[in-house]
Amino acid sequence: MKTAQEIADYLGANLIGNPENKINSLGSLKHADLGALTYAETDYLNQVPDTRASCVLVPSGQFPNQTVILVDNPRLAFAKTSQWLFPFKSPFSGIHDTALVDEQAVVSADVAIGAWTIVESGAHIGQRTVIFPGCYIGHNCHVGEDCIVYPRVVLYPNTRLGDRAIVHAGVVIGADGFGFVSNGEQQIKVPQIGVVEIGSDVEIGANTCIDRGTFDTTRIDNGTKLDNLCQIAHNVQIGRDTVISAQTGIAGSSHIGNQAIIGGQVGVGDHCHISDRAMIGSQGGILSRKRIPSDEVYWGTPARPLKDVKIQQAHIGRLPKLAQEVKHLRAELNELKKPSTRSSSD
Amino acid sequence: MKTAQEIADYLGANLIGNPENKINSLGSLKHADLGALTYAETDYLNQVPDTRASCVLVPSGQFPNQTVILVDNPRLAFAKTSQWLFPFKSPFSGIHDTALVDEQAVVSADVAIGAWTIVESGAHIGQRTVIFPGCYIGHNCHVGEDCIVYPRVVLYPNTRLGDRAIVHAGVVIGADGFGFVSNGEQQIKVPQIGVVEIGSDVEIGANTCIDRGTFDTTRIDNGTKLDNLCQIAHNVQIGRDTVISAQTGIAGSSHIGNQAIIGGQVGVGDHCHISDRAMIGSQGGILSRKRIPSDEVYWGTPARPLKDVKIQQAHIGRLPKLAQEVKHLRAELNELKKPSTRSSSD
């Protein structure tokens, strides 16, 4: 438990109000209880006087009956403070009696491994990592330090996870890529013998799938976040600090840069190149081998620059009017062309 | 085993044919065997004379060689009768020796818990509920009465399920919502400390994911049905008796009303409001913060009223003709404008 003043000190920020307020929970502006830390972004400052929270991170303003800390970016300050106040605590410790850890696996002493989790030979589990019940950590996998692996995650052999990775329940990493070649009749399986390497500080949402490389490596770099039910195909390369929303699929051998933001249900074709800080709107579809420039916003299927999509949609919206105008032009032109009309006026 | 007459009595409906026919199975009109109950909707009444079923629920008609029961809605009557004739029966009973039920969990005496299922401390499992093997029921979860939880389901801590819920294999409920805030370089995790509350009579399809609220509650109300591989993000609120087809995703903080019908692969942006009884066509995309009025049918991306989409598609379909007409107008106008032409006729 910290005081409001200790939080202000942690943030290097000014507190107005009661520095002795005790903080023992987190909450939303609306529903927080006494003892909670919360935050308010500019649009919600009018709700600050009514919150029951004991300390509010705000960007500005006067709140005589509240204890507030003034910060530039309240949501960011809140996220950082939350992790400092309430770091993840494993609900269990040690290696459960029923876990099957191969004697050829290397597991640090302070690792927690839940019931019925399997750690195969050659695997390495880094310090302070928590692996929940029912996971399968294949042969030669490497899981870094301070990772959290939720129940029923499957890591196929040779998968590598960096430090502080969070992997949610039901995730499958390292299954065979979808590679076949037709002999004219049947589809013959192309061997999928590569691996998956995932950096540090990556978070992977529930039931997401990341396939192993065909020969080489499917790679997700440090700090990237994947939402639930995403599909990352073989040989894909994703850069640092990129965010990919739920149900998005990245097809084989595509590259995604650093700090890109990909919406939900986006489909990226194979061999695409999405450059740094590009944004793809939800449900967008990038055609195979397409290159998206850095810092651009694309949308639609096939995806194009958002501003072009908007212009096009406006044009489509005006089609009924355009068709009407063409009809009028036709009628008026026909009238003009009537020789009788003109001659009568002569 | 019931007789045809007992079924007619259950439905309060008239039987024509042999009231003594024994019913011991269910089947389709085409493939049902002797002893089966089946049904025929109006379009399929011509197949009734050929069925081998021992009793057919029909809306009308004369079938001299068959035993039929006359009902208003044969499919509905069939569904209700099926549940009455053949209620779900657990293939096992009791708590399996290998299940790990925490001594701080409350499990009713007639609950069935399969092998290697974990029920953590503080969890409550209601009467007659069946939990198949390999499930993970986290700390403080509440599972109501008469629920069926199929293999390998994961409920994160504090998840609540009402009575008679059916949860299919691989479902993950309560994983962290996808919430990050950028510090300019990295994405900082926003704590996800809310819960998931699911009402009674809800069915959830295989491998579907429902995220916990950020601070508060992700809520799915009584009677709502989700198909396989759906994504329900943090803070989403879904009303009563709503139906959501496979692979649909609902982004954060969106509200969906009662008795709405959402097609497959639909994407609903964040902070949307879909009103009661609205229908969204498959693959439709609702932009963030959009409001869909009650009883309306929307489709397309961005979704608009279906009738507008159809008009627009018709206009787009006529574009080649329109372009041709504009070409003709241009040619004819140019002809009219030629001074020589006109002067020559003077």
Place this chain on the structure above:
Amino acid sequence: MKTAQEIADYLGANLIGNPENKINSLGSLKHADLGALTYAETDYLNQVPDTRASCVLVPSGQFPNQTVILVDNPRLAFAKTSQWLFPFKSPFSGIHDTALVDEQAVVSADVAIGAWTIVESGAHIGQRTVIFPGCYIGHNCHVGEDCIVYPRVVLYPNTRLGDRAIVHAGVVIGADGFGFVSNGEQQIKVPQIGVVEIGSDVEIGANTCIDRGTFDTTRIDNGTKLDNLCQIAHNVQIGRDTVISAQTGIAGSSHIGNQAIIGGQVGVGDHCHISDRAMIGSQGGILSRKRIPSDEVYWGTPARPLKDVKIQQAHIGRLPKLAQEVKHLRAELNELKKPSTRSSSD
């Protein structure tokens, strides 16, 4: 370990170079090591001189410093050779002590079953099949010979898998189809009592879901390949040697022919008929009850022949120009119609 010459003999093809080169691995042209077999398609032949691989399958060309085998289709020859050189080898054998195999199940002597896998009564597991840890093989399931079932797969009761099937982690086969009928207020569950039958040589990607038939059978025929996170609804029939990419959904009762190719994130409505060898582009949406002719390529939502989609997109792309032209026509026509203008010239 084989020699390059033995591989040439296996392929019935000519070798140029050192027939004694030993092959003990596979690799890509770019990253292969000494000892590796690789292949080069026509566009990559310029990289052949630089590879470190010990044998390259090529369609043609002169490579004085390399050992090459001349084949018509290098990728196909590589796929076949790979399977011959390095057949799947189970990392474990026998039935693990902790596996629960019902005494009423029939399991061949050379089957491998991993820890904590359940095989229920009446199930049959064919020769040489490998079932990884944590799977659930329901009552009366039939798994053929030489299958590979990866961790945490769930087969609901009565599911049938042919020979040499590969089922990746997290797959759920046989869950209830999504069938409800409204009583005006609530959705009443229609019983789902059919089964799933999957042929031989089928591969199913991670976390994919295949629902049981309502009364009859959901069927996937020999040689068909499904990628990750696909949804196959109740009563769907899929033919032979068809390929379906990730995150695609096929709604209830649809038929897909033989050797069809369906892209990623495609949505096929209910009761569709997609004929043999048809291709559907990624993110395409097929409306309910639509019929796609054989050998045709369709794309878009609603899907139409690809060539029509391209023409339409070109027309839409020219809309700004068209609108401009109509504006000019209007201005010029108005000018022509001015009586003053004309009379002044009189």
